[in-house]
Amino acid sequence: MKIDFLTLFPEMFDGVLNHSILKRAQDKSLLQVHTHNFRDYANNKHNQVDDYPFGGGQGMVLKPEPMFNALEHIEQTAESRVILMCPQGRPFSQEIAQELSESDHLVFICGHYEGYDERIREHLVTDEISMGDYVLTGGELPAMVMTDAIVRLLPGVLGNQQSHEDDSFQDGLLEFPQYTRPRNYNDMEVPEVLLSGNHAHIDAWRHEQKLIRTWEKRPDLLEHYDLSDNDKKILENHKKQLKNK
Template identity: 80%
Template sequence: MKIDYLTLFPEMFDGILNHSIMKRAQDKGVLQTNTVNFRDFAENKHNQVDDYPYGGGQGMVLKPEPVFNAMQAVEHTEATRVILMCPQGKPFNQALAQELSEAEHLVFICGHYEGYDERIRTQLVTDEVSIGDYVLTGGELPAMTMTDAIVRLIPGVLGNQQSHEDDSFQDGLLEFPQYTRPRSYLGHDVPDVLLSGNHAHIEQWRHEQKLINTWVKRPDLLEQYPLTTEDQKILETYKKQLKK
């Protein structure tokens, strides 16, 4: 995969791209990244990239020319996913991360100031994405967050390719509780089932815990999850136990 970032602050990406999973992916040749400062593509002597909005209003709006020119300088095809980081975009989730991890080329447009000239949105962008219902100063942090979530799903990036399959949201549920040594700590013990060696019972327990965790912490996720009759029995039993 190749990822290009169109940004006014390319140095912000140094931290995430040069450490941990991102660096490992690049060292393996699985990932190639590039930052482009679109201020370098401004068409005026002061390298101005923003201007006052037509019709009046607060703040400054990103001009189209620098971003369009920067996109022309980036090698891309019709298959390239051009992502605009924007609070108006569709919410980012694990399903979208999985979808984008299968792309060969991503371009993140990271804006600043009050907003974008609408022609950037309508003429360049394939995906408008938001990481939450709040507003940040710029698109760099959301782009980094998405990059981390996407790249770790690319085959060959993680040491154990199966390790992300039990992550929260991967199958629509939250993750089950995890334990390690010591067996007993401050009067709290590891559940016996995890020490039994019975893998079928362990898998059943983990599924039950995922259902319960999701119902307690994110019940909205269960509205989209295909609960089986057995799943419903597990939740009903848990609810009855709470009433005792």
């Protein structure tokens, strides 16, 4: 995968891109990343990238020329995804991360100031994505978060491909509880089923825990999850146990 970042602050990406999973992906030649300061593509002597909005209003708006010029400089294909980090976009999710991980080329436009000239949105962008219902100073942090979520899904990036398959949200549920040594810590025991060696029982317990944890912490996720009859029975039994406590 190739990822290009259009930003006024390319140095912000150095720490994130050069450590941990993202660095490992680059070392394995599974990922190429490039940062571009779109100020370098401004066609005026002061390299100005923003201006006052027509019609008046607060703040400054990013000009179209630097973005158009920068994207002309970046080699793209018909399948390239140009992503505008924008609070008006669709909320980022694990499903979107999976979708974008199947692309060969992503371009993130990281804006600043009050907003973008609308012609950038209309003529350059394929996707508008938001990190949530709040506003940040710029698009750099959301682009980094999205990149981490996307790249870890690429085949070969994680040591064990199944690692991300058990993640929260991957199948619509939250992840099951995890335990490691010691078996007993301050009289707090590891569930016996995990020590049984019976993988069918362990899988069943983990699925049950995922259902219960999702119902307790994020019940909204269950509205979009296809509960089986056994799933419904598990949740009903759990609710009864809570009432009887």
